[in-house]
Amino acid sequence: MKLCIDNTVYPIEIxxxxxxxxxxxxIKKDMTISVTTNYxxxxxxxxxxxxxxxxxxxxxxxxxxxxxxxxxxFYYLGKKYDIVYVEYCNISFGENKVFxxxxxxxxxxxxxxxxxxxxxxxxxxxxxxxRRIPYPSLRIRKMTSRWGVCNVRLKVVxxxxxxxxxxxxxxxxxxxxELSHLIYPNHxxxxxxLVEENMPEYKKYRKEMKEF
Numbered sequence: 001m002k003l004c005i006d007n008t009v010y011p012i013e014i015x016x017x018x019x020x021x022x023x024x025x026x027i028k029k030d031m032t033i034s035v036t037t038n039y040x041x042x043x044x045x046x047x048x049x050x051x052x053x054x055x056x057x058x059x060x061x062x063x064x065x066x067x068x069x070x071x072x073x074f075y076y077l078g079k080k081y082d083i084v085y086v087e088y089c090n091i092s093f094g095e096n097k098v099f100x101x102x103x104x105x106x107x108x109x110x111x112x113x114x115x116x117x118x119x120x121x122x123x124x125x126x127x128x129x130x131r132r133i134p135y136p137s138l139r140i141r142k143m144t145s146r147w148g149v150c151n152v153r154l155k156v157v158x159x160x161x162x163x164x165x166x167x168x169x170x171x172x173x174x175x176x177x178e179l180s181h182l183i184y185p186n187h188x189x190x191x192x193x194l195v196e197e198n199m200p201e202y203k204k205y206r207k208e209m210k211e212f
């Protein structure tokens with residue numbers, strides 16, 4: 001199955017899962033239109049749903065194109081660098097370029113950098129937090145759908161490694177967000193009030209992060 005939007009053809013994949021009552025549509029990184037549904041929804045019904053939602057899909061495609069563009073290249077602490085491959089060093093930064101050895105483990109370098117920076121920011125935000133909370137353990141890992149996770153029972157905050165590529169204000173927002181869950185383990189009105197209490201501009205940052 002395929003769909004043409006503004007003279008561009010996008011492949012459609014149908015994923016059927018047991019227990020799915022509703023049908024969900026999303027645009028993948030490779031610009032495939034992914035439709036998740038149950039085993040009882042006919043292909044004819046799916047085609048009708050897709051046709052009826054072309055305007056919405058057009059917006060979703062544009063959003064994913066922006067995300068892809070914002071993730072191409074080498075990013076570090078909110079700045080994009082052009083990559084120049086070299087043999088004389090592992091990694092070195094110029095004003096707008098990063099010099100990389102092709103055999104250098106960039107992911108491990110990101111992890112090592114994130115460990116110290118994330119912990120430093122967690123410490124500062126924790127000590128300035130408006131409520132008394134237990135000091136959480138910090139974990140860092142790559143995540144595809146979340147910027148952070150808080151395990152309230154174990155008092156563990158997990159931060160997405162991808163945050164090391166972005167401006168540090170977004171890291172600070174995610175930390176405030178996860179620390180707030182230690183008071184309100186939900187997304188209630190009280191939760192968002194606490195987030196705002198510790199980061200008045202959180203709505204602006206949250207909106208901007210949707211483009212990554």
